[in-house]
Amino acid sequence: MATEAARRAAARATGELAAWSAGLRWEEVPEAVADRLRLVLVDTVAVTVAGARSPEQRALVGQWPTADGPAPLVGAGRTGTADEAARLNGTAGVRLELDEGHKHAAGHPMTHAAHAVLAAAAEADVDGPALFAAALAGYEVAARFGRATRLREGMHPHGNWGVAGAAAGAARVLGLSGAATAAAIDTAAGLAVAGPFACALDGNPVRDAWVGAGNANGLAAARMAAAGLARTTGTAADTLGGLLGTSFDADGLAAGTGRRWEVTGNYFKRHACCSFTHPAVDAVLAVVGRHPELAADPVRRVAEVHVETHALAGGLDRTQWPTRLAAMFSIPFAVAAALLRGEVGPEASDPDALRDERLRALAGRVGVRVRPELTARLPAERAARVRVVTDRAEHVEEVPNPVGDADHRPMDAAAVRAKARSLVGAPTARAITDLVARLETAAAVRPVLRGLAEL
Structure with a gap:
């Protein structure tokens, strides 16, 4: 288990990162960063729609009891509760191994945060700038937790460090303070999934469910913080730094926030494989x-x-x-x-x-x-x-790197749109691009997000 000093360091760094996340304003984001996030959202939605059309995902949604609610179930033609949408859409997002990622985080920040953010935003019916700030906060927090975590050999990155990003993004949607956001992130670190990499190699679809669980758990952590039932005790030092990982670099967690933007160092995938x-x-x-x-x-x-x-x-x-x-x-x-x-x-x-x-x-x-x-x-x-x-x-x-990496033949907007067309067809790809653009300026996002269910 972690030392008390390690827990204090994790709690302090989580608080610093959470304060930045809670205070993030979309209108203050540099334009190059904003452009990158827009592109990441287009790619993430397109990949999720394609995953939702897969036989595996259709079978899962068909067996999942859903109640009426405000949040879209992507491609399913209906809505559900925010918690159901976060889980099912998160699972769809990784069905086809096409979700974007970040090599320094050693995993997939956006798919861990986006579905919690979109579901929470549909439930709260916030405006577009609030949704985009939350999505960016979720990405940055997830990627930084991924950088800080050295997972144990044999551990898969789905559903563990990324839960912090889901919690941060959902907390931003709920308008929580920096202290409450820190408590949400800390709680999320206690809801991390212990997923063995062997499940992916064996072809066990439980691996896909870990991302769905991560989004749902991040949303749950934000709700706990909003209810005053969460604390910041440095949980990540024990879970990510001791049980699931071999170390957690608290010192680097909040370094350079607002100056170093993780989303600009991502990669887009052009092949449907690991x-x-x-x-x-x-x-x-x-x-x-x-x-x-x-x-x-x-x-x-x-x-x-x-x-x-x-x-x-x-x-x-x-x-x-x-x-x-x-x-x-x-x-x-x-x-x-x-x-x-x-x-x-x-x-x-x-x-x-x-x-x-x-x-x-x-x-x-x-x-x-x-x-x-x-x-x-x-x-x-x-x-x-x-x-x-x-x-x-x-x-x-x-x-040296896969095509699509920020450091090697990166994919631009035209390439990402072409990828979307190849996955879901030109009409749906255009609808996705239009939907993301309308979301950014929407006074209330719920009606726009409803369109995700019909894609």
């Missing part, structure tokens, strides 16, 4: 781009693919996929799908696609090896080196 697989996919696609003849008949032309990667991705080497999720956490799957399709979209992990003998044949030729020199480049770089052996030659490609 971000640790992306560098290998990008490298293989680069090889195919130079040698298009490989795409014509990859099963015949490609003899072997040797992937060298960092330690975080070393376990993603399975060639058997009982579910979509298991496939999305497999480098052999992602590389094979990229060779066959020229991309790794959601349809690549549909049940029929996973039974494709060509896919399995190619995946069986993909080897994964951890290289210490690539591990040493973490977290600034999540590199991969790929050697593609064909019937005529060998081709080597190395990439």
Whole structure:
């Protein structure tokens, strides 16, 4: 367990970060930061709509008893309570492994905060600037908690440090003071999920539910703080720094608030698979781009693919996929799908696609090896080196980060909109862009948010 000094440090830093979060005003946010958040919201909504359309999510929503309420259930054609919406929409947001992320936080800040914020905003019917300030506060707090936390080996980042962002965002919607926001964040640290990474590798969909739980728990923590039933005692030092993690850097938690904006350092995902697989996919696609003849008949032309990667991705080497999720956490799957399709979209992990003998044949030729020199480049770089052996030659490609990372071929507004069109179709993509724009200036957001249910 944490020392008393560690708890005091966590409580103090949480208070400082919460004071900044509670005082955040949308009209005072630098325009470059505001633009980035707008783009992140468009991407997050599009990814959630696509996830809501998946058979897995439709089955879950069909079995979930929902009461009438003010908050939209994305893509479900109906509304529910804020707590139900936060949970179900949070789960939808990660169904297809397309949610944006942050490499220094080692996880996905926006998807942990957005659905609690949107649900709380629909319930409170706040104005647009309040919603956007809350979404930004949620992102920044979640990312900073992710930076501060070093999870234990074998722990998945879904549902633990991100709950702090959900609580901060929901507290901002509720208009809580800095002290009450700190209590909400501290309480959220006590509601963290202990999720083993093995569940993702095994294809157990409980992994998706952790983000839904994180959003719901963050909203619950804010409600507890609003009721005066929360305290700031440095809980994160024990949960994130001791039980689920090996350390919690309280000293850096609130450093540079208002000057260093985490949202500007995010990444957008262009492949529907774990971000640790992306560098290998990008490298293989680069090889195919130079040698298009490989795409014509990859099963015949490609003899072997040797992937060298960092330690975080070393376990993603399975060639058997009982579910979509298991496939999305497999480098052999992602590389094979990229060779066959020229991309790794959601349809690549549909049940029929996973039974494709060509896919399995190619995946069986993909080897994964951890290289210490690539591990040493973490977290600034999540590199991969790929050697593609064909019937005529060998081709080597190395990439420092996935395409879409803020530090490597970042996706601009046009690219994010194109991603949305590919996922949900042009009419829905336009509707999402329009909805986000209308939300920002809305005097009351509930009627606008209702449109999420119809997408």
